[in-house]
Amino acid sequence: MSATGSVTAESLGIDLASVDEVLGTARSVRRKLDFDRPIPQDVLYDCINLATQAPIGLGGENWRFLVIDDPAQKLAIATIYRAVLEDLQQQRGLTLKPTQHALADRLHEMPAMVLVCVGGKPEPELAGQVAFYGSILPAAWSLMLALRARGIGCTWTSLLSSQQEAVAKVLQIPEGVTQTVMLPIGYCKGAKLRKAARLPAQQVTFWNRWGGSSE
Numbered sequence: 001m002s003a004t005g006s007v008t009a010e011s012l013g014i015d016l017a018s019v020d021e022v023l024g025t026a027r028s029v030r031r032k033l034d035f036d037r038p039i040p041q042d043v044l045y046d047c048i049n050l051a052t053q054a055p056i057g058l059g060g061e062n063w064r065f066l067v068i069d070d071p072a073q074k075l076a077i078a079t080i081y082r083a084v085l086e087d088l089q090q091q092r093g094l095t096l097k098p099t100q101h102a103l104a105d106r107l108h109e110m111p112a113m114v115l116v117c118v119g120g121k122p123e124p125e126l127a128g129q130v131a132f133y134g135s136i137l138p139a140a141w142s143l144m145l146a147l148r149a150r151g152i153g154c155t156w157t158s159l160l161s162s163q164q165e166a167v168a169k170v171l172q173i174p175e176g177v178t179q180t181v182m183l184p185i186g187y188c189k190g191a192k193l194r195k196a197a198r199l200p201a202q203q204v205t206f207w208n209r210w211g212g213s214s215e
């Protein structure tokens, strides 16, 4: 409690510096990973237990986290991922960063991948989609942060979502389940995670009306 009686991070027992460090350095880690160090199951369960503290919509707890650590399954998923990437480059002339290539090249060697799934299908209208994805993506992001706090690097990837059928076939995902992001994960090895260059809050924040300033 502060002198005025209001709560503070300290009075709540929150180590603000550590929380800020995790939030401020949740960078993608694609290369500087220990490909030979498995992720213990209890660590993954701890992270998923934190992820499921995220907001839930009216649909309830429809999330499912599909962990892929079997070599043959990883190879099958990596093969689909690489095909999508190649297609994007050829069809749309997309130029990839070396780190994106690096991830694709070694995806099958990742200690694990987590495919974040949700029961149901998005509705066609915008409000339904906002509710649908808003009920699952915060959990995926919490998972990424919980992993980051434990020294486990990952990348937010959505490339596979264009191949729902092919992925469902490999992983035996039933009809009526939507796949969202896939997080390839591994313990960081020599990765120095810094803040990304982003616009300052003042430039992306409006007050009381679109474009309004705080003055």
Ligand SMILES: Cc1cc2nc3c(=O)[nH]c(=O)nc-3n(C[C@H](O)[C@H](O)[C@H](O)COP(=O)(O)O)c2cc1C
Residues within 6 Å of the ligand: 026, 027, 028, 100, 103, 155, 156, 157, 158, 159, 160, 196
């Ligand atoms: C919706 C969305 C989908 C993404 N999908 C992929 C992907 O499939 N593969 C990939 O390598 N990066 C993907 N990224 C980019 C990375 O997750 C990351 O945000 C980007 O490389 C910037 O790096 P930084 O977060 O370290 O600043 C995606 C990002 C977003 C927001």
